[in-house]
Amino acid sequence: MDSAGIYEVAVVGGGPAGSSAAFRLARQGFNVCLIEKKTFPRETLCGEFISREATEILNSLGLFKKFLMLHPNPIHSFSFILSDGRKLKTSLNFTGYGLKRGSLDNFLLKSAIKEGIDLLQPASAKEISQTSQGYALSVLTPKGTLKLLAKNVIAAYGRQSPLDRELKRDFTGIKTRLNGLKLHVPCQFAPNFPEDEIHIYVGKGIYCGVNRVDRQTLTVCFLEDRTDYEPPPRVRLKELISMNRSFKEIFSPDIFTILDSLPVYGTGNIYFGKRNCVENGIFMAGDAARVIAPLSGDGIAMALQSAELACEAVSQKLQNKLGEKDAENFYTHNYRKLFSPRLRTALLLQKTILKPDLSKPAYFAAKMFPGLLSYFINSTRGII
Structure with missing residues (x-):
């Protein structure tokens, strides 16, 4: 912080958006504090697919070679499988990667620490209020509540946070029925899954993404549209495995014996609609800015790209090249320009x-026009 005890930037959240933002700004010479509520490494809900856009960002930050030292699993093709077993398959035309979020987030946070950020962890930002000098943050730490001052705030705390209500964000009262759940399945229980592919299996009101994240582990991550009459999420996953012949075939017969004992990472009531990119002058990044439908496989890339845009706006503001409102408008305009088309397509x-x-007619359309699947893959990552 400066001589007056004020940070130039406070970043709330240590995921891909928050840690990469802190990394960028610290490398530019700004004094940065990052606030993260969980002790790392930790797991969180995520499909754990790292696309070309994400690796390009990592490369631009000089982190890609070190990222490869984490031994992410290379992925080259995509398959979409209906409940009756009919399949569409296409090459990604790029190398994606599967990697546990616990490993990725820990890597990015450590990289930011090496750039000289101040880290509060575990610590939760409970309140953010505007002051004449910027923002006052009330931060709960194991030793008590800390008051922190910052000229700018980047909020990268994920798809849901008590801060959403604190900031009176307009989507907080919306009920969606959409719940996400992730499990890590040992590969010994999925001996028939190809290691360089990512699959999406479809059932009634549910779809499930599957890909390898290391030599020993398969990520199984699904989104369900839940009504009051639906069984618990683990039961729905078992039903999908039983009903989707192709899904069942990737597993060994004893898969059902371990599903109940595996740790789960989930989020309920996920909102995929519009959010403000800036709230009370606070720059939202990653899922805090907006959540893309997970079937796109572009959530991590959007986190890194939105952090890049937010850092550009904050940097221009701190260098007095943009005023406060101009910086906010710069970020909002460029965020919507970059992400709105892929968000609409994915939704x-x-x-x-x-x-x-609807899914069966869509399958037949993609079968009739083979380029359609590749088109949708590209359009959900901003390539078209």
Whole structure:
């Protein structure tokens, strides 16, 4: 912090958006404090697919070679499988990677620490209020509540946080029925899954992404549209395995004996609609800015890309090249320009595959026009 005890930037959240933002700004010479509520490494809900856009960002930060030292699992193709076993398969035309979020987030946070950030962890930002000098943050730590001052705040705390209500964000009262759940399945229970592919298996009101994240582990991550009459999430996953022949075939017969004992990482009531990119002058990044439908496999890339945009706005503001409102407008305009098309496409695809009466016609359309699947893959990552 400066001589007045004020940080130039406080970053709330140590995931890909928050840690990469802190890394960027510290490397530019700004004094940065990062606040993260969990002790790392920790797992969180995520499909754990790292796309080309994400690796390009890592490369631009000079981190890609070190990222490869984490031994992420290379992924080259994608398959979409209906409940009756019919399949569409295509090459990704790039190398993606599977890697546990616990490993990725820990790597990015350690990289930011090496750049000289101040880290509060475990610590939770409970309140953020505007002051004449910027922002006052009330931060709960194991030793008590800390008051912290910052000229700028980047909020990268994920898809849901008590801060959303504190900031009176307009989506907080919306109920969606959409719940996500992730499990790490030992590969010994999935001997028939190809290691260089990512699959999406579809059932009624549910879809499940599967890919390898290391030599020993398979990520199984699903989104469900839950009604009051639906069974618990683990039961729905078992039903999907039983009903989708192709899904069942990747597992060994004893898969059901371990599903109940595996740790789960989940989030309920996930909101995929519009959010403000800036709230009370606070720059939102990653899922805090907006959540993309997970079938796109672009959530981590969006986190890194939105952090880059937020850092550009904050940097320009701190260098007096942009005023406060101009910096906010710069970020909002560029965020929407970069992400709105892929967000719309991903949400449309998600609504389609969650409904059996729509997913089958969509399958036949993609079967009839082979380039359609590649088109949607590209359009959900901003390539088209």
